Amino acid sequence: xxxxxxxxxxxxxxxxxxxxxxxxxxxxxxxxxxxxxxxxxxxxxxxxxxxxxxxxxxxxxxxxxxxxxxxxxxxxxxxxxxxxxxxxxxxxxxxxxxxxxxxxxxxxxxxxxxxxxxxxxxxxxxxxxxxxxxxxxxxxxxxxxxxxxxxxxxxxxxxxxxxxxxxxxxxxxxxxxxxxxxxxxxxxxxxxxxxxxxxxxxxxxxxxxxxxxxxxxxxxxxxxxxxxxxxxxxxxxxxxxxxxxxxxxxxxxxxxxxxxxxxxxxxxxxxxxxxxxxxxxxxxxxxxxxxxxxxxxxxxxxxxxxxxxxxxxxxxxxxxxxxxxxxxxxxxxxxxxxxxxxxxxxxxxxxxxxxxxxxxxxxxxxxxxxxxxxxxxxxxxxxxxxxxxxxxxxxxxxxxxxxxxxxxxxxxxxxxxxxxxxxxxxxxxxxxxxxxxxxxxxxxxxxxxxxxxxxxxxxxxxxxxxxxxxxxxxxxxxxxxxxxxxxxxxxxxxxxxxxxxxxxxxxxxxxxxxxxxxxxxxxxxxxxxxxxxxxxxxxxxx
Numbered sequence: 219x220x221x222x223x224x225x226x227x228x229x230x231x232x233x234x235x236x237x238x239x240x241x242x243x244x245x246x247x248x249x250x251x252x253x254x255x256x257x258x259x260x261x262x263x264x265x266x267x268x269x270x271x272x273x274x275x276x277x278x279x280x281x282x283x284x285x286x287x288x289x290x291x292x293x294x295x296x297x298x299x300x301x302x303x304x305x306x307x308x309x310x311x312x313x314x315x316x317x318x319x320x321x322x323x324x325x326x327x328x329x330x331x332x333x334x335x336x337x338x339x340x341x342x343x344x345x346x347x348x349x350x351x352x353x354x355x356x357x358x359x360x361x362x363x364x365x366x367x368x369x370x371x372x373x374x375x376x377x378x379x380x381x382x383x384x385x386x387x388x389x390x391x392x393x394x395x396x397x398x399x400x401x402x403x404x405x406x407x408x409x410x411x412x413x414x415x416x417x418x419x420x421x422x423x424x425x426x427x428x429x430x431x432x433x434x435x436x437x438x439x440x441x442x443x444x445x446x447x448x449x450x451x452x453x454x455x456x457x458x459x460x461x462x463x464x465x466x467x468x469x470x471x472x473x474x475x476x477x478x479x480x481x482x483x484x485x486x487x488x489x490x491x492x493x494x495x496x497x498x499x500x501x502x503x504x505x506x507x508x509x510x511x512x513x514x515x516x517x518x519x520x521x522x523x524x525x526x527x528x529x530x531x532x533x534x535x536x537x538x539x540x541x542x543x544x545x546x547x548x549x550x551x552x553x554x555x556x557x558x559x560x561x562x563x564x565x566x567x568x569x570x571x572x573x574x575x576x577x578x579x580x581x582x583x584x585x586x587x588x589x590x591x592x593x594x595x596x597x598x599x600x601x602x603x604x605x606x607x608x609x610x611x612x613x614x615x616x617x618x619x620x621x622x623x624x625x626x627x628x629x630x631x632x633x634x635x636x637x638x639x640x641x642x643x644x645x646x647x648x649x650x651x652x653x654x655x656x657x658x659x660x661x662x663x664x665x666x667x668x669x670x671x672x673x674x675x676x677x678x679x680x681x682x683x684x685x686x687x688x689x690x691x692x693x694x695x696x697x698x699x700x701x702x703x704x705x706x707x708x709x710x711x712x713x714x715x716x717x718x719x720x721x722x723x724x725x726x727x728x729x730x731x732x733x734x735x736x737x738x739x740x741x742x743x744x745x746x747x748x749x750x751x752x753x754x755x756x757x758x759x760x
Contacts, residue, residue, distance in 0.1 A: 253499055255552060260743075261732075262744045264740055266757065267739050267756050267758050268760060269758030271757055273462040275484045279486075280469055284422040288367065289366070293489045296404060298445055301754065302447065303409060303432055304318055304319050305749065313510060313566065318406075319408050321335070321337070323401075328700055329391070331387070331388045331390075342430065342450055351408055353379065353380050355408045366405070368400065368403065370673075372397065395697060399670070409421075409428070410429035424439040432450065433453045445464070446465075447463040448462055449462070471611075472494060476494075478498060479498065485741060489513065491550050491728075504736060505736055506732070508729040509730035509745065510563050511728055511745045512563055512671075513660055513662040513728040514561065514660070514662065515612075516658070516659060517616075517658055518722050521655050525601070532723060537584050537591070552731060554726060558576060558717050559716065564663065564671065567705075572710065585626060597629055602624065602655045603654055604632070604656050606633045606635050667709075668709050676690060689711075696709050737759060740753075741755070
């Protein structure tokens with residue numbers, strides 16, 4: 219394979235000088251307000267707290283729609299639910315897996331998985347966890363009418379049955395390496411069958427309540443105001459030091475930053491770097507940590523009949539984007555230029571093979587090649603229109619980078635601001651994408667397997683809302699391949715196709731940004747916070 223180049227020189231941006239020297243942010247003497255972060259050595263944990271705490275106040279960027287784990291494929295929802303509802307397998311801070319509510323997992327053959335249910339676990343109300351609860355929690359995500367946001371992981375599940383008092387057996391129609399790994403996400407979270415059936419569609423809402431086994435229980439949900447959790451004194455593991463974990467919903471970024479600096483809020487995870495990130499990094503009241511992450515920032519092609527329909531135009535635009543400038547200016551140094559969608563933290567198996575494959579894509583500038591591609595394809599007769607989320611500095615600034623890149627190679631690019639409350643419609647509603655050629659999004663796979671990202675482009679996947687199907691052969695084969703080396707070859711082949719044809723243009727890898735008030739410590743610093751009880755180790759600091 220020849221080396222592919224997808225990065226370029228500056229697209230006429232004034233770049234803030236930054237250096238990268240440590241996992242926790244600090245003022246960089248001699249530089250213009252830059253952040254000092256070692257992006258090659260990201261954190262997984264923070265020092266566990268040692269003292270009991272009456273209450274930890276945490277902020278969310280918006281109020282969750284539901285706390286039912288099957289509807290938890292988003293940041294605020296998972297941040298809360300991870301402390302409430304446990305999964306069969308647990309994602310560790312290092313992004314590996316360990317036993318969860320299943321004390322053992324066995325695979326007697328490639329299409330049979332046997333889960334042994336952990337003994338001595340109870341729901342918050344004291345009722346014991348049973349194999350029936352486990353089977354129910356998985357069964358409600360089966361079938362074409364299932365409404366679970368994780369239903370794509372269940373597409374090859376034939377049956378889920380109780381096969382012993384402490385045992386549940388899953389039968390697959392064919393081997394599926396994604397299903398087995400997904401049991402460490404909210405797809406594998408277990409709820410109490412009786413409570414879920416009694417609440418019906420209200421389960422997981424302010425009026426319907428919730429019943430799970432986690433280290434915190436749901437105490438109250440005051441719609442529009444707060445969600446309050448209480449330490450589960452009957453927890454099978456170590457009971458949290460924090461007696462109460464309360465969530466606020468401060469959506470305005472500057473208000474949230476001020477609340478952290480003044481101590482009105484004790485902590486927050488940011489899925490995009492706030493404009494006040496340098497203020498937080500330099501504060502004497504909080505500690506900002508940057509963690510291992512599976513999150514990436516990308517530009518999605520929304521319409522293959524429009525200005526981005528010709529892959530040569532997408533390739534040219536990708537070649538012209540100055541990702542180094544983007545991560546320094548837009549992400550304030552708290553970002554890594556992306557060459558493929560799945561970055562190094564996805565290399566959970568065969569890392570040498572994935573590392574070698576990543577080097578096929580160079581960071582060298584190639585504006586000449588970009589201009590040549592535009593000349594070959596012919597510049598679109600109409601401007602390329604990119605949707606920008608309203609009130610988002612990251613969206614607006616990224617659009618400026620893309621516009622500068624386009625101008626440098628003869629492409630006219632315009633932006634259209636979409637109100638934040640309507641922006642999500644771009645993912646689900648074709649009518650919302652009319653007149654839109656592309657938009658920006660943070661996205662992520664759920665575990666350390668690059669296939670989980672590239673599976674978005676399989677023709678059967680719910681993420682594939684534009685119908686691109688150029689890597690189906692490799693993706694379907696990889697999903698059924700249980701040998702890691704053989705699977706890596708297939709995934710790398712799919713990666714080549716996707717990164718060449720660029721249905722999504724990779725822009726940056728986003729470390730987890732965690733801010734904690736200095737009176738506490740212990741929150742998980744890595745991406746695992748979305749699926750494992752990240753607050754269970756929070757306590758006071760002497």
